[in-house]
Amino acid sequence: MSLNMKTLTQALAKTAAVIEKTVQTTVQEVTGPKPLQDYELLDQIGSAGPGLAWKLYSAKAARESTRAHQYPIVCVWILDKKALSEARARAGLSKAAEDAFLDVIRADAGRLVRLRHPGVVHVVQALDENKNAMAMVTEPLFASVANALGDVENLAKVPKELKGMEMSLLEVKHGLLQIAESLDFLHNNAHLVHCAISPENVLITSSGAWKLGGFGFALTTDQASSDLAGSQFHYADYDVEDSLLPLQPMLNYTAPELVRSKSPSVGCSCDIFSFGCLAYRLIAHKPLIDCHNNVKMYMNTLTYLSSEAFSSIPAELVPDLQRMLSTNESLRPTALDFTGSPFFRNDTRLRALRFLDHMLGRDNMQKSEFLKALSDMWKDFDSRVLRYKVLPPLCAELRNLVMQPVILPMVLTIAESQDKNEFELSTIPALIPVLSTAAGETLLLLVKHAELIINKSSQENLVSHVLPLLVRAYADTDPRIQEEALRKSSSLAKHLDIQLVKEAILPRVHGLALKTTVAAVCYLCLQFHSSDRGHWFCSF
Template structure:
């Protein structure tokens, strides 16, 4: 948590310079009528071209994040490429805005365009996964993310969340993402991993009563980088056979699992051009267990299947989320917390009673970011407070003074005034 706090304090110190940066970018963009943007915190999307600012909605003071694409970034391309890039970015946000799912980034205000920028507002976010892994393009400088290390449970739950999002896209929306990569995954303020970056997505073209068919646009080597999928995460068949299917997105999950667990977050092989892409496809045909030693044993065989050159050998998203690797106390606890809103008070109270036993299995940052946020929702119900309070006090015990004042105390203050039920005063 100290790193989390340090990053936020570093970022907050640059508010005045950020306001002057924004004044040259956002005036004229209709997003500013409803949202105030302040601190530049992160970047995301193809080539990390979207700058992400901390913000809030003027009418409700509700926290938000503002994504801004500055059109001056287009100056290095010719006119035809500029039009293509703008269309690609607009398409991605337009598609994102239509999808509602807990594992897809929530848009609070749709895309708006002005002479200088494109901008839209979303739920509050922390950074893109690419930023956390050390990619600092279009981030505030110095962007010191090197201290931010993902815990094993964050990687495990992150892979589960992305796969759940893909299961929904593939089965319910009948859509391929085609660019699952760290720049297309956003980590929100509560540490939840959300799918973003739908610039290259493909819809099923068959009627509902027939098996889905997904056209493949192929790979244009002459296109600007921002207008094509990240080659390092793209499945071999998308380029070599000009075909794609839900299995193509699952190949990307396999690469992601490898990168997240490898030393220095390096890919299996560098892929910067088509020649390297073909060379990697050959390597994958003879992928031996030694190459996957960095991956936890419980998921190693599944990652090997995801990285198969043959799409039919890869598990689909539904099969992948059911593997034993995701079946542990920490993951179950976080899954239950995410589904609390659907439960009645009796079910919640049963879960809360057992929560103090599960908390030691979770790192402190996860307890503060995820668990505390979920618990605080039910503090407004006095009858639930006796069940929640022991877990909050357990989390508070391991907090630094700064963390306690920032994250715990604001939730406890209203509770301290409660006289009923009597268990609250006793606790």
């Protein structure tokens, strides 16, 4: 019998593919979804999504081949399907409800991958799942707005940053403007209706930006205008405990036209109502509607909504917020209209934050004028706004050599309020290029603040970046820079290996002492040699 080589090759290829798929499946069942193989989990930072079902973890690449250079630290989202299934069974819910909920999660993850906009959470690695878990990777996050408001469901241990956390009105204003811009993009460019704007679906990034997630219930504008839209939403008249497997958007933040009719009308105005409820919750520090999934209680709240409900809302926002929350969807403003409210327009500090948002696109003259004004204004900002709203754009601007002398003092001053971990994550990466190239007045400024940098930097950064900075300072011809470098040498030496000090610092200090003609420089060289670790000099 003759052997058909083509048929044999095809059969072998199919067999190899089956074996490879079997091996991959087996590995996945043992090790978990791909993000859990590629990234090393650090700490749980929050929870998000429908029912806060997603656990959010800070993480770093587990291997060099998967290292995301854009984000040294990422956020890994994990949904424990096994735990969810066990909880569902204990609650007496159906397997069909569990499957439907997981489909909502998959739809959300799929939308996130396809949507590319600065106001939408950026996906680094798409959703992967096995029978026990789902996982995906996004840009680094701080937490969900729900977590920031004190809802810490699905958090094993509350991070210290969330304990007793309070957001200032300025931070809330800035976040609301960012969400309004994201909604404007969804409605007018992506042609989507989100349908589930709520605290659990708004994420705060590690740099303080507010972004949209939770697209599991989203509809295209074509779907929203079709008869099929009505089949998406079913709210029972009486209490329904669906916090475990929410198959509808959160009722407290849902527009009445999706609730009160058997044929709901879905449009962009639905998102505006939900957005108004979110704004009310953030500013009044209480929900506008708290109906416990009871539709009759929900409708009663809206029917008897009085002006008294807005007594804790700033007067300049009340008219706009009342329009957003109107039961008549035709009266609601667009997301872009909302950004023109006097509540935002009349706040000079908010205008400063908005300039910082778009500073990279401004010319140096505009930046210089703005930063002069900011230097007088920034003391009015609270510490959270400084660290999460002001510092990140300033750090990004450090790449601009022309603006460095103006921006660097601000960055270093704000950095004083950071702990070591925050400094390592957000500030030192922006400072490293400056440390390696600084000269003249910039070098002098950095050396003056070297103790701050030394005390907040890792051993790796001390050796790779701070030590070379001081070595260059010793060799500079400006006695002011030499003096400052010598004053900081003892602080750095305490953090370094003795052998490294002998090889990298002592010879240069010794050489500087022999060649300088400046008495103060000579004195500081001798003082370093006779310091508490002066035995270096003897062995040298």
